[in-house]
Amino acid sequence: MKIDVLVAEIGSTTTVVNAFSGIHTDNPLFIGQGQSPTTVLDGDVTIGLKGAVEDLKSNLNIAEVEYDDFLASSSAAGGLKMTVHGLVYDMTAKAAKEAALGAGAIIHLVTAGRLRRSDIKKIQDIKPNIILIAGGLDFGERDTALYNAEEIAALNLGIPVIYAGNIENHEDIKEIFKDYNSKLYIVDNVYPKVDLLNVEPCRKVIQNAFEEHIVHAPGMTKVRSMVNGPIIPTPGAVMEAAKLLKEDIGDLIVIDVGGATTDVHSVTKDSDEIARILLSPEPEAKRTVEGDLGVYVNMKNVLSRIGEEKLQSELGFDIKPIIENYKPIPKTDEEKRFVEKLTLEAVLTAVKRHAGTVRRLYGESGRKSVAEGKDLTQVKYIIGTGGALTRLPGRADIMEKISESGKGTELFPTKEAKILVDNHYIMASLGVLSKKYPQAALKLLKASLEI
Incomplete structure (x- = not known):
C-alpha cells in the first residue's frame, strides 16, 4: 500500500502514527493509525516510533510501509518548556506569554521588570528549552530588557534565546550574546505600540527554534533517522490546524x-x-x-x-x-x-x-x-x-x-x-x-x- 505521509504524535506516554494517502490529489484520505508506548526514557524515541509503525502495519494488514514524508509533533521530553521575561506584566510580559502559549509552549515562569536573584535561580532549576526576552515599546524603555539579557547570557545555558522587545535594542542584544553559547533569535517586538499585539512572528520563530533543538532533547537524538519533515510542539500543531x-x-x-x-x-x-x-x-x-x-x-x-x-x-x-x-x-x-x-x-x-x-x-x-x-x-x-x-x-x-x-x-x-x-x-x-x-x-x- 502506497502511503504518502506518516505523521507521528509523540506524547509523554503514547506515540501515535497516522497514515495519509492521496495528499497530492483532490481526495486525500486518512487510512489508518498505529500506536505504541513512547520510549523517551529508554533514551531513543525511535523505538516507540517503530513500534507504532509496526502496529499500523498490523492494523492495515500489510507487510511493509512505504512513504514519502514522515512528520511529527511532540510533547515528549517535557514538551516545549519556556520561561518568559518582559517589562510590565499586563503589557509586554503578557504579550510574550501569548506568543509562547500559541506556539505550543509549556510556560514555567513569567517575570516582569528586572530579574531578581530568585528568578535567576528558578530559571536554572527549570532548565527551559527556550528563553523569551521582551520589554519596552518600540523606541520606548530600553534598559530593563538589556539588563535581563545580560543576566540570562551570563548563565550560559546553551539553549536558544529569543529577543522580541524594543527594536532599538537589536544591536546591543547581539553584542551581549556574541560571546556566549546560546543561539540568538531576534524577532519583531510582540508589543510594539500601546494596545497593539504582534505575536505571530514570534510564534513562528519559537516553533522553528523548537524544531531545530528538540532533536537534542533526552531520547530524541535519533528522531531524524526516521522523521524527515517538520517537528512541532503538539499544542502548537492543534493551533495551526x-x-x-x-x-x-x-x-x-x-x-x-x-x-x-x-x-x-x-x-x-x-x-x-x-x-x-x-x-x-x-x-x-x-x-x-x-x-x-x-x-x-x-x-x-x-x-x-x-x-x-x-x-x-x-x-x-x-x-x-x-x-x-x-x-x-x-x-x-x-x-x-x-x-x-x-x-x-x-x-x-x-x-x-x-x-x-x-x-x-x-x-x-x-x-x-x-x-x-x-x-x-x-x-x-x-x-x-x-x-x-x-x-x-x-x-x-x-x-x-x-x-x-x-x-x-x-x-x-x-x-x-x-x-x-x-x-x-x-x-x-x-x-x-x-x-x-x-x-x-x-x-x-x-x-x-x-x-
Missing part, C-alpha cells in the same frame, strides 16, 4: 481535554461592541492551558471541584469503586458516565478561564462598562479534540452546555455556535501536515469534522 480551519469556515474554539491538562484554543476576533470597551488587546489566536484540569492524572483535582457526594448523587450509583480502580480509558457504562461528569467540569472551567468578562465601573461620570479578556461571542463552531471529547458517548452534549453556562457578563459562545467533533482524533497531526500540505490538511480536517 485551528487557524487553517478558521480561514475556511469562520471563528471557532477548539477544546482538548486530556489526562493531565485541558487546552483551549480560540481563533476569533472581538465583536465591534466589545472591541470599543476592551481594556487591553487580545490576540486573534489565543491558547490557554489549565494544568489542574485533567481527567486521569488530575482526576482528583476535578473531582474535588465537583464534590464527591454531589457527583454520586447526580450519577445515582456508588462511585468509590471507580475512584479506587481508576483507569485511563473507561470501559463500562458507569465508568464512562463518571468521566463525562469530570470532562464537563474541566470543559466549563477551562472555557470560563479562557473567556473574557464585562465589568461595570462607577465613577464621577456615572456607570460605564469595560471588557477584559478574550471575546468568544463571535464563535461559530465549538470543536472537540483529544481523547475525552472524541470518544465519550456524551461528548456533543458536554460541549453544548458551554453556551448554556455563560452568565450575562461572561463573553462565552452563543447558543448559535455549532458543535463539531474531531472524529478521527487527528487534529494535531493535520496541524503538522498543514506546514507542508495545507490544502490536503484542510480537506482531511473537514472530513474528520464531518463538514
Whole structure:
C-alpha cells in the first residue's frame, strides 16, 4: 500500500502514527493509525516510533510501509518548556506569554521588570528549552530588557534565546550574546505600540527554534533517522490546524481535554461592541492551558471541584469503586458516565478561564462598562479534540452546555455556535501536515469534522 505521509504524535506516554494517502490529489484520505508506548526514557524515541509503525502495519494488514514524508509533533521530553521575561506584566510580559502559549509552549515562569536573584535561580532549576526576552515599546524603555539579557547570557545555558522587545535594542542584544553559547533569535517586538499585539512572528520563530533543538532533547537524538519533515510542539500543531480551519469556515474554539491538562484554543476576533470597551488587546489566536484540569492524572483535582457526594448523587450509583480502580480509558457504562461528569467540569472551567468578562465601573461620570479578556461571542463552531471529547458517548452534549453556562457578563459562545467533533482524533497531526500540505490538511480536517 502506497502511503504518502506518516505523521507521528509523540506524547509523554503514547506515540501515535497516522497514515495519509492521496495528499497530492483532490481526495486525500486518512487510512489508518498505529500506536505504541513512547520510549523517551529508554533514551531513543525511535523505538516507540517503530513500534507504532509496526502496529499500523498490523492494523492495515500489510507487510511493509512505504512513504514519502514522515512528520511529527511532540510533547515528549517535557514538551516545549519556556520561561518568559518582559517589562510590565499586563503589557509586554503578557504579550510574550501569548506568543509562547500559541506556539505550543509549556510556560514555567513569567517575570516582569528586572530579574531578581530568585528568578535567576528558578530559571536554572527549570532548565527551559527556550528563553523569551521582551520589554519596552518600540523606541520606548530600553534598559530593563538589556539588563535581563545580560543576566540570562551570563548563565550560559546553551539553549536558544529569543529577543522580541524594543527594536532599538537589536544591536546591543547581539553584542551581549556574541560571546556566549546560546543561539540568538531576534524577532519583531510582540508589543510594539500601546494596545497593539504582534505575536505571530514570534510564534513562528519559537516553533522553528523548537524544531531545530528538540532533536537534542533526552531520547530524541535519533528522531531524524526516521522523521524527515517538520517537528512541532503538539499544542502548537492543534493551533495551526485551528487557524487553517478558521480561514475556511469562520471563528471557532477548539477544546482538548486530556489526562493531565485541558487546552483551549480560540481563533476569533472581538465583536465591534466589545472591541470599543476592551481594556487591553487580545490576540486573534489565543491558547490557554489549565494544568489542574485533567481527567486521569488530575482526576482528583476535578473531582474535588465537583464534590464527591454531589457527583454520586447526580450519577445515582456508588462511585468509590471507580475512584479506587481508576483507569485511563473507561470501559463500562458507569465508568464512562463518571468521566463525562469530570470532562464537563474541566470543559466549563477551562472555557470560563479562557473567556473574557464585562465589568461595570462607577465613577464621577456615572456607570460605564469595560471588557477584559478574550471575546468568544463571535464563535461559530465549538470543536472537540483529544481523547475525552472524541470518544465519550456524551461528548456533543458536554460541549453544548458551554453556551448554556455563560452568565450575562461572561463573553462565552452563543447558543448559535455549532458543535463539531474531531472524529478521527487527528487534529494535531493535520496541524503538522498543514506546514507542508495545507490544502490536503484542510480537506482531511473537514472530513474528520464531518463538514
